[in-house]
Amino acid sequence: MRTLSIVHAIAAFVSCTAAQTFQRLGGCPDLGCVFPPDQADFLAGQYFDIRLEVHSPINGSEARVGEPDPNFTFTITKKRGKPIAATKFFKVDEPKLERWDFSWYEDRFAEDADTPSIVNVTSKIYRRVALKEPGEYEATLNYYGSQKTVANWLVRDLPTKRRAKNVILFIGDGMTTNMITAARLIAHKSINGKYMTKMALDKFPVLGHQMTHSMDSFITDSANSATALYSGHKTTVNALNVYVDSSEDPFDDPKFETIAEIFRRHHPHAGIGIVSTAFLADATPAALTSHTSDRGEYDHVISTYYEGLTNYTWTEWNGPDVLLGAGAENFLKSEDAKRDYYDLFAQNDYSVAWNKTALQNAPNDQKLLGVFQTSNLATWLDRNVYQANLLNKTNYPDGSGRDADDLPGLKEMTLKAIDVLHERHSDDGWFIMSEAASVDKQMHTLDYDRALGELLELDDTVRATIEKLKHLGELEDTLVIVTADHGHGFDVTGSVDTKYLEAQDDDRHKRSAVGYYESSGLSQYTTGGPNSLRYSEGVHFPTRWDPRYTLHSGVVAFPDHHENYQVHKDGPRTPALAAQGDKNNYYASYKDAVSGILINGTLPVDAAQGVHSLTDVPVFAQGPCQELFGGVYSSIDIFFNIAECLGLSEGK
Numbered sequence: 001m002r003t004l005s006i007v008h009a010i011a012a013f014v015s016c017t018a019a020q021t022f023q024r025l026g027g028c029p030d031l032g033c034v035f036p037p038d039q040a041d042f043l044a045g046q047y048f049d050i051r052l053e054v055h056s057p058i059n060g061s062e063a064r065v066g067e068p069d070p071n072f073t074f075t076i077t078k079k080r081g082k083p084i085a086a087t088k089f090f091k092v093d094e095p096k097l098e099r100w101d102f103s104w105y106e107d108r109f110a111e112d113a114d115t116p117s118i119v120n121v122t123s124k125i126y127r128r129v130a131l132k133e134p135g136e137y138e139a140t141l142n143y144y145g146s147q148k149t150v151a152n153w154l155v156r157d158l159p160t161k162r163r164a165k166n167v168i169l170f171i172g173d174g175m176t177t178n179m180i181t182a183a184r185l186i187a188h189k190s191i192n193g194k195y196m197t198k199m200a201l202d203k204f205p206v207l208g209h210q211m212t213h214s215m216d217s218f219i220t221d222s223a224n225s226a227t228a229l230y231s232g233h234k235t236t237v238n239a240l241n242v243y244v245d246s247s248e249d250p251f252d253d254p255k256f257e258t259i260a261e262i263f264r265r266h267h268p269h270a271g272i273g274i275v276s277t278a279f280l281a282d283a284t285p286a287a288l289t290s291h292t293s294d295r296g297e298y299d300h301v302i303s304t305y306y307e308g309l310t311n312y313t314w315t316e317w318n319g320p321d322v323l324l325g326a327g328a329e330n331f332l333k334s335e336d337a338k339r340d341y342y343d344l345f346a347q348n349d350y351s352v353a354w355n356k357t358a359l360q361n362a363p364n365d366q367k368l369l370g371v372f373q374t375s376n377l378a379t380w381l382d383r384n385v386y387q388a389n390l391l392n393k394t395n396y397p398d399g400s401g402r403d404a405d406d407l408p409g410l411k412e413m414t415l416k417a418i419d420v421l422h423e424r425h426s427d428d429g430w431f432i433m434s435e436a437a438s439v440d441k442q443m444h445t446l447d448y449d450r451a452l453g454e455l456l457e458l459d460d461t462v463r464a465t466i467e468k469l470k471h472l473g474e475l476e477d478t479l480v481i482v483t484a485d486h487g488h489g490f491d492v493t494g495s496v497d498t499k500y501l502e503a504q505d506d507d508r509h510k511r512s513a514v515g516y517y518e519s520s521g522l523s524q525y526t527t528g529g530p531n532s533l534r535y536s537e538g539v540h541f542p543t544r545w546d547p548r549y550t551l552h553s554g555v556v557a558f559p560d561h562h563e564n565y566q567v568h569k570d571g572p573r574t575p576a577l578a579a580q581g582d583k584n585n586y587y588a589s590y591k592d593a594v595s596g597i598l599i600n601g602t603l604p605v606d607a608a609q610g611v612h613s614l615t616d617v618p619v620f621a622q623g624p625c626q627e628l629f630g631g632v633y634s635s636i637d638i639f640f641n642i643a644e645c646l647g648l649s650e651g652k
């Protein structure tokens, strides 16, 4: 007895550990999988697909004898009701049985030894169903005779009356409260510990915190987190608006509808704007229209902006009114981009802008595509302070090989988006997502000055947006939200005397340049009275980026790198380089911050950059429904609150 129970305990422990970082399939509690999984929430009427899988592991710790069950059954039970076969419940045909195998590694040892475990699968998918009646449901998969996997689903009971005409959702990608605090420190003058001015974010009436965890890992990526923010469903890393099934095809996974799709379905004449400083195929903009388990499917992303989901109808998608950002390589026909999207958008009544002047001159009554360079948009710091870094990039968005030298920023793009949507949809209202993408991108590469510049540009954009909405008479009818999709482990712990650091010969002495507590002193980035600010009234950026005493800042996890705590005047930094091109082996770059201290990495040596972190992220809200955004809640509540405010619940 005793031996048996110990064996049993060890077995339970082993399967529990195996399900941690290496998983057979996230969201499967057992050999049966139901997607949407247990604890999924739905907006009443939101379309979604249901994927069922039954697994028969052929080898590995879970090995069993026999084929996966081809005769599994699936029922839906409304609370206090009887189980009803899904075909009858949703009035759909029985889907055909699919079969495939897949393999996975149970842990790092199995990966090192290249001994994957193989799983045989039977599966069915029910496409495009919806639950209209609020309440609790049990979705039950019965298989292998007596086994069952139950997913508890909740259709939220939300008010159906529309309260906001317009919604603008700002996302500071990777932005945390710590970064906002640091940005305030460098851009706002303070006297004896008190700020003379506030950031636009500081003036919001409602502040909340959202928890960003993924479905199957507590650290999220931007695809997964944007999915939660726009669709109300948590999924796995790299997925856009699908639950990830175990089949190979990145396009067959069970989809669910996004806020943009639902808004358009309810209001065919409502406006949609998508603005980002990233390449437009990147995850945060992509998540408004894309449905794939692989965020790297860039051609799919651009095609869904243009035509929605091909051969899959839950709405007559006619494209966003405004799509502004970078990443021309995904619009020009190439190996990766199957079509010339500039031509296609132009044929579909879009005006196409390739520079700031053209953006500003574009007619406000026409749909607008603006793509301003290849790759990500140059950072605010390079566009405004170190402009030599814009030269010789051969990045003009028409593919001609010229330099893109007339670039808009987040503010110019967002204000233009509002002009177009206001002109085109002053009756039906609009939804805009505007992303400051490079807060995240520059945090990844430990380029804190550039990241904070992006954050200050976001703050300036929010300020200018509120002024513009007031001027247009739309402020009272517009819900304005500013939040993030996840954080990075950034903070400031003091100051650095960069002159002293430079003068020391070895790393241990260089560390004496760091001043902490009473030796941290005061910020030298913004000096002089409010009238000596370099930018116009109300706009706050540092008066200088290279004071002698800089911030002692860093992140909690990083690759090997040098740190001299100085602004990188020669362009965005690359802290680590692959040794002899070996992408699994990164060392401190020999040309980055060479006069600085060598800091040995804490991440695996295949990491070239810093990574996302666990922290909750802030939510600032003002306008109709602002009260919904106070307190601490899940990332998916952002979706439900926006949907409620736009009256998109079909609940009865």
Ligand SMILES: *[C@@H]1O[C@H](CO)[C@@H](O)[C@H](O)[C@H]1NC(C)=O
Pocket (backbone or CB within 6 Å): 069, 070, 071
């Ligand atoms: C599945 O059902 C069919 C038809 O009832 C039956 O012939 C078959 O043996 C069943 N297969 C399994 C593995 O239970």
Ligand SMILES: *[C@@H]1O[C@H](CO)[C@@H](O)[C@H](O)[C@H]1NC(C)=O
Pocket (backbone or CB within 6 Å): 058, 066, 067, 099, 100, 101, 120, 121
């Ligand atoms: C796994 O499934 C395939 C069908 O997809 C089948 O041909 C094969 O025999 C199965 N393998 C095992 C070991 O059960």
Ligand SMILES: *[C@@H]1O[C@H](CO)[C@@H](O)[C@H](O)[C@H]1NC(C)=O
Pocket (backbone or CB within 6 Å): 059, 060, 061, 114, 115, 116, 117, 118
């Ligand atoms: C499972 O079987 C495959 C194919 O025979 C083999 O490559 C793999 O190493 C096996 N895995 C384990 C964990 O035994």
Ligand SMILES: *[C@@H]1O[C@H](CO)[C@@H](O)[C@H](O)[C@H]1NC(C)=O
Pocket (backbone or CB within 6 Å): 310, 311
């Ligand atoms: C859409 O359907 C058409 C007609 O059935 C087919 O030719 C085309 O390949 C389908 N496209 C996609 C992306 O599935």
Ligand SMILES: *[C@@H]1O[C@H](CO)[C@@H](O)[C@H](O)[C@H]1NC(C)=O
Pocket (backbone or CB within 6 Å): 354, 355, 356, 357, 358, 405, 406
């Ligand atoms: C901006 O775009 C317009 C329209 O394509 C073009 O005529 C103009 O030359 C461009 N300006 C610059 C500076 O590239």
Ligand SMILES: *[C@@H]1O[C@H](CO)[C@@H](O)[C@H](O)[C@H]1NC(C)=O
Pocket (backbone or CB within 6 Å): 388, 391, 392
């Ligand atoms: C740009 O290229 C030109 C000619 O190729 C060269 O003379 C110039 O120094 C380069 N400028 C920068 C900033 O790299």
Ligand SMILES: *[C@@H]1O[C@H](CO)[C@@H](O)[C@H](O)[C@H]1NC(C)=O
Pocket (backbone or CB within 6 Å): 598, 599, 600
């Ligand atoms: C960094 O790591 C190297 C070995 O890779 C070691 O020699 C060196 O002492 C470490 N430096 C610090 C500051 O820990």
Ligand SMILES: [Zn+2]
Pocket (backbone or CB within 6 Å): 173, 174, 221, 222, 440, 485, 486
């Ligand atoms: Zn992100």
